[in-house]
Amino acid sequence: MSKKGYSRPxxxxxxxxxxxxxxxxxESCPGFFGGLNHYDDKGHKRGHGNPxxxxxxxx
Numbered sequence: 001m002s003k004k005g006y007s008r009p010x011x012x013x014x015x016x017x018x019x020x021x022x023x024x025x026x027e028s029c030p031g032f033f034g035g036l037n038h039y040d041d042k043g044h045k046r047g048h049g050n051p052x053x054x055x056x057x058x059x
Contacts, residue, residue, distance in 0.1 A: 004020040010027065015036075017026040026046070028036045035050040 010016045013030045015028040038047045
């Protein structure tokens with residue numbers, strides 16, 4: 001069973017996530033230090049993603 005749906009760009013760099021019926025199921029917004037904050041359809045924060053710092057890993 002695979003997830004079906006799509007994502008579209010929103011305002012101010014956000015990404016809106018929709019299910020296969022076109023119902024909004026979440027949103028990802030840019031964070032303060034370049035990561036993404038993930039929210040569900042009711043606006044509750046559900047997680048975050050941080051960018052990898054390649055320059056720290058190469059030290």
